[in-house]
Amino acid sequence: MFEDEFLDEEFVGGVFSKEIDGGRAGASIRLDDRGLIARLSDGEQFYLGYNECNLEIGGASGRMIFCRNADRSLTMFCEDKRFAAALERSSAGELMEQLEGINAIGRKRKIVGHAGFWAFLIACAALLIGGWFGIKWGAREAIVHVPFEVDEQLGDAAYEQALEEVAQMTGEDEGTLIDDDAVRLPLQQLVDDLSEHSLMPEVKFHVLVCDTDIPNAVALPGGRMIVFRGLIDLVETPEELLAVLAHEMAHVTLRHHLKSIAGSIGLIAAIEIIVGDVGGLVALATEVLRAAALMDNSREHEHEADLEGVRMMHEAGIDPAHAIRMLESLPHAHVPDALAWHSSHPDIEERVEAIRELVAELPAREYSPIDFDLDALRAAIKNRKVADDVDEEAENARQDNPKANNEKPADGKEKEEGNVEQARPENVLQEAATK
Numbered sequence: 446m447f448e449d450e451f452l453d454e455e456f457v458g459g460v461f462s463k464e465i466d467g468g469r470a471g472a473s474i475r476l477d478d479r480g481l482i483a484r485l486s487d488g489e490q491f492y493l494g495y496n497e498c499n500l501e502i503g504g505a506s507g508r509m510i511f512c513r514n515a516d517r518s519l520t521m522f523c524e525d526k527r528f529a530a531a532l533e534r535s536s537a538g539e540l541m542e543q544l545e546g547i548n549a550i551g552r553k554r555k556i557v558g559h560a561g562f563w564a565f566l567i568a569c570a571a572l573l574i575g576g577w578f579g580i581k582w583g584a585r586e587a588i589v590h591v592p593f594e595v596d597e598q599l600g601d602a603a604y605e606q607a608l609e610e611v612a613q614m615t616g617e618d619e620g621t622l623i624d625d626d627a628v629r630l631p632l633q634q635l636v637d638d639l640s641e642h643s644l645m646p647e648v649k650f651h652v653l654v655c656d657t658d659i660p661n662a663v664a665l666p667g668g669r670m671i672v673f674r675g676l677i678d679l680v681e682t683p684e685e686l687l688a689v690l691a692h693e694m695a696h697v698t699l700r701h702h703l704k705s706i707a708g709s710i711g712l713i714a715a716i717e718i719i720v721g722d723v724g725g726l727v728a729l730a731t732e733v734l735r736a737a738a739l740m741d742n743s744r745e746h747e748h749e750a751d752l753e754g755v756r757m758m759h760e761a762g763i764d765p766a767h768a769i770r771m772l773e774s775l776p777h778a779h780v781p782d783a784l785a786w787h788s789s790h791p792d793i794e795e796r797v798e799a800i801r802e803l804v805a806e807l808p809a810r811e812y813s814p815i816d817f818d819l820d821a822l823r824a825a826i827k828n829r830k831v832a833d834d835v836d837e838e839a840e841n842a843r844q845d846n847p848k849a850n851n852e853k854p855a856d857g858k859e860k861e862e863g864n865v866e867q868a869r870p871e872n873v874l875q876e877a878a879t880k
Contacts, residue, residue: 454531458483458523460491461641468637469649474523476535481512483521493521495536502547503644510547517641517760593648593667596703600667607665611657621656623674627825628654632672635683635817636690642760644698644753656826664693666702674826681774683817684758684767691754691768699753701746751796752803764812765804769797 455473460483462468472483472491480494493512501511509524510532533544608622623629633652640650650668660675670693680686696702755765772793 454527456523456525456528456531458521458525458528459647460485461520461522461646462491463518463638465489468634468641472521474521474528476531478535478537481521491519491521493519495539498536498540498543500532500540500543500547503646509647511646520641520646522647591703593645593700596697596700597667599702599706600665600669603665604669607663607671608655611655611659611671623654623656623826623829625825625829628822628829631817631822632690635687635815636670636694639687639691639757639761640694642757643694648698650694650697654826662689662693664697666697666700668697670694677819677822677826679774680771680819682767683815683819684763685771685774686817686819687763687815688754688758688765688768688771691757692750695750695753695757696746699746699749701750705743705746748796748799751800755800755803756807759804759807759810762810762813763815765800765807769800772797772800 455475458472458474460470460472465485470485472485475482475484480492480496480498483491483493485491493514497514499513499515501513503509503511508526509522510528511520511522512532513520529544529547532540629652632654633650636650636652640646640648648668650664650670652670652672654677655671655673657673658675658678659673660679662670662672662676664670670690672690676686676689680689751768755768758765758768
């Protein structure tokens with residue numbers, strides 16, 4: 446038995462599991478002499494024995510401990526400073542070797558954590574020696590220590606601006622977001638499943654679908670993702686779709702938006718970042734992210750996102766070769782240069798070669814196809830467009846004949862009323878689905 450100090454202790458944490466609606470939930474975690482017990486707010490419980498527990502350390506803070514089973518179908522996580530000590534004592538040494546490993550990583554990250562202070566000193570020296578370029582370098586080095594909540598604030602500030610940017614580029618109405626769970630939720634589940642294998646599994650991605658021909662997906666800082674219908678139409682397999690989504694998710698977890706901003710802002714804001722005052726940075730977000738959120742990723746960032754996306758797919762048991770096939774198909778797609786997934790990105794052959802090299806170095810494993818119905822997703826989008834067209838025609842008819850809205854039906858008009866009933870959006874949608 447373990448020491449009474451942790452016998453009745455409950456640690457605040459969370460759970461990743463496909464059995465949970467949305468894939469994740471907050472939980473209180475208890476330890477006994479056999480394993481971990483996580484209880485959700487609705488009373489549902491999950492159990493993970495020490496004998497099948499694999500430990501990792503990470504998260505935005507670099508201090509979160511993840512306890513996963515062998516196939517990663519269940520993960521419990523906690524950031525409490527006492528959690529590692531509780532695991533050590535309650536497992537009676539069974540997790541000692543793993544805990545020593547993650548403690549070593551934690552000590553290394555703690556040392557690195559002082560880099561923000563040293564970056565400030567270096568930047569000040571660089572100001573005297575190298576001027577503005579030294580300050581920009583210092584800001585980029587310090588940005589990784591900014592809390593992830595800042596990324597989320599930046600994403601919120603940039604969201605409306607991003608939609609306006611899309612509207613300007615395409616000449617289409619910016620109000621083209623598809624508000625339909627039959628379209629959005631399958632993609633959300635796809636991203637949620639993959640996010641468990643990301644560098645920051647605690648990040649909550651929120652998927653939106655835009656009814657635009659652009660074959661692309663865009664990730665904003667903090668985790669909002671806009672998937673364009675054109676990408677859904679372009680891909681041949683669900684795995685190709687996931688390859689693009691993994692690439693965009695990697696931009697978020699690698700915090701590329703924030704790093705790009707650090708290279709674009711003024712002197713005062715750069716120093717504020719270095720010393721940890723990010724209020725000015727959030728205020729600048731709308732202007733800075735106007736173009737950066739959609740297109741302004743450096744060649745280095747694109748390479749990093751490619752490789753991290755491939756790593757995520759491999760960890761999830763999905764063949765990363767689909768990323769190569771997707772990249773190779775892009776030059777043949779009819780895509781506006783400014784909006785293509787490959788626009789202003791490194792040379793495609795160069796990216797493909799880098800991915801091939803990484804795949805060759807990854808440990809061998811068996812890959813499985815994704816359980817995802819791409820045809821059903823496309824049908825849901827098409828059916829929604831049918832319903833929208835019917836709504837628009839009905840509204841135009843009402844505007845063209847305003848008197849008809851106020852007239853009561855005369856006797857003997859039952860047949861006409863029946864025709865109106867047949868023209869209702871839900872009936873037209875049902876008829877279209879059976880054709």
